[in-house]
Amino acid sequence: MKERTLPRAAAALLSAALLATAIAVPTAASASPQGNHHGGPRIHPGLPSACTGTDPVVCTFSDLAPGDYDVSVLLGTDAADSNTEGFAESRRLMLAAVPVAQGDRERRSFTVNVRDPEGQQNQPVGTGTPGLTLTFSGDAPALAGIGITPASPRTxxxxxxxxxxxxxxxxxxxxxxxxxxxxxxxxxxxxxxxxxxxxxxxxxxxxxxxxxxxxxxxxxxxxxxxxxxxxxxxxxxxxxxxxxxxxxxxxxxxxxxxxxxxxxxxxxxxxxxxxxxxxxxxxxxxxxxxxxxxxxxxxxxxxxxxxxxxxxxxxxxxxxxxxxxxxxxxxxxxxxxxxxxxxxxxxxxxxxxxxxxxxxxxxx
Known part of the structure; x- marks a missing residue:
């Protein structure tokens, strides 16, 4: 069976690489700081190529080893009101529906566990896909940006x-x-x-x-x-x-x-x-x-x-x-x-x- 937990030292080594690939669109002038108040990964300009689709938006970071990761997302769009739910891996609900008014932005952060198998732990063979998969759906999903880093050893x-x-x-x-x-x-x-x-x-x-x-x-x-x-x-x-x-x-x-x-x-x-x-x-x-x-x-x-x-x-x-x-x-x-x-x-x-x-x- 594969190693289920990313060693903290290895997690630290991955941090710089992840910061370079966790990208997002610029925050709008009306962006709201509401939501998570405990920091979280920096959200950089431009969505990463790992994110595809619009409804749902699916982001697949296939090179992430098992372990804990902090994720920050920016939700909302200038085009219309939005309402977004966030899921990780095997249908785990990370964010309940987050409504955002047209032109506004909402930042949310959470910590997600990546493991193999990613779902039920009594599976004879690992299920799911390698790395971390995040899915953003809902009534009108709108992902404006994302950032990921290995979680702190204090997690x-x-x-x-x-x-x-x-x-x-x-x-x-x-x-x-x-x-x-x-x-x-x-x-x-x-x-x-x-x-x-x-x-x-x-x-x-x-x-x-x-x-x-x-x-x-x-x-x-x-x-x-x-x-x-x-x-x-x-x-x-x-x-x-x-x-x-x-x-x-x-x-x-x-x-x-x-x-x-x-x-x-x-x-x-x-x-x-x-x-x-x-x-x-x-x-x-x-x-x-x-x-x-x-x-x-x-x-x-x-x-x-x-x-x-x-x-x-x-x-x-x-x-x-x-x-x-x-x-x-x-x-x-x-x-x-x-x-x-x-x-x-x-x-x-x-x-x-x-x-x-x-x-x-x-x-x-």
Whole structure:
């Protein structure tokens, strides 16, 4: 498997070359400084040849090695009002829709993680294209400029360990909340989604490309969110607790902070309430309850996404909740749509922000 993280020394050597190729059109006289206030790469005159198209605009920097990169973009056009979303790599939402009035400019910055494979980490062969791919779409996308540099060694990393409801799904209509989470974070935090479809606590620990590959990337002060339960159908309560405890201990040994995330509910109703299947209660264990117990015994921060999602879905009811999932697309009551992934990413972001594990200035 390829090296997943660009060494900091190598990143520094790339900086000058990237500055020379990260080019943009001149800022208009009416350009607005609104948006990111933490600096970011310089935007030079003239769009680079790596950017093609208009709707969407796709920028492919194929020579960038795996690692973290800071990106600044200038959005807007003199021709008309615009509205632009920014995506990185495997459909990761980096910028929610940014409206810009005709003649104005808006600068936005973010930090993106480049890895191989770029999507689900349990793929037998790396997926995607080499380097960094950025896509700018939306109602009326307008990219006026772009700049890229290797991220600072001080960049915080937010790791995600999860299943198909968390992972970077490559193909629509599927989406995981982990690939919508980056849009909540500003320059200086890299979201590293180390999840894969079908994974459980058992498989995540047993497959070398999953937790074993993630572990050496964790640095002092990094945060690791763990949402695993949907696929632990045959895992006993004792083994489930042991698996979660092992992950927590290994994360702490690296200087990181583990956060346990109980699984989002399935859209399964009985008599107006989410039933046992929907609440991820198996014949072996009440998995959310077991995760809560581990969080208490090990004094681990907890995001109770099971409870938050249950309250939300039950308040909407079985029909009005359907757009969150893929029921109306293919009958799927477990996996989320783009809309549903955003709904749950919003909840996770809110809960994580309340834990104060990342600097307040790094939240959008």
């Amino acid at each position: 915080k990393q937010l790791f995600l360990v999860g299943d198909s409801t968390v992972t970077d799904q490559e193909v629509e209509p599927y989406a995981g909340w982990g690939q919508r989470l980056p849009s909540h974070l500003d320059l200086g935090v890299s979201v590293v989604n180390h999840s894969g479809s079908g994974e459980s606590t058992v498989s995540t620990l047993s497959k070398p490309e999953l937790f074993d590959a993630l572990e050496p990337q964790i640095g002092q002060g990094d945060v690791v969110l763990i949402q695993l339960a949907h696929n632990d159908k045959t895992t006993t309560a004792e083994q489930y607790r042991a698996n979660l405890s092992e992950m927590v201990q290994r994360i702490r040994a690296r200087g990181g902070t583990a956060v346990l995330v109980t699984p989002l509910v399935r859209l399964r109703f009985t008599d107006g309430a989410i039933n046992r299947v929907g609440l991820i209660v198996t014949d072996q264990a009440d998995l959310p309850a077991e995760m809560r117990a581990v969080a208490t015994s090990l004094q681990v921060p907890l995001i109770d996404l099971t409870e938050r999602s249950r309250v939300l879905v039950e308040s909407l009811g079985p029909v009005e909740s359907e757009p969150i999932y893929l029921v109306r697309v293919n009958g799927d009551r477990t996996h989320t749509s783009d809309y549903g992934a955003s709904v749950y990413a919003d909840i996770v972001a809110e809960e994580l922000q309340n834990l104060h594990l990342l600097p307040a200035s790094r939240w959008r």
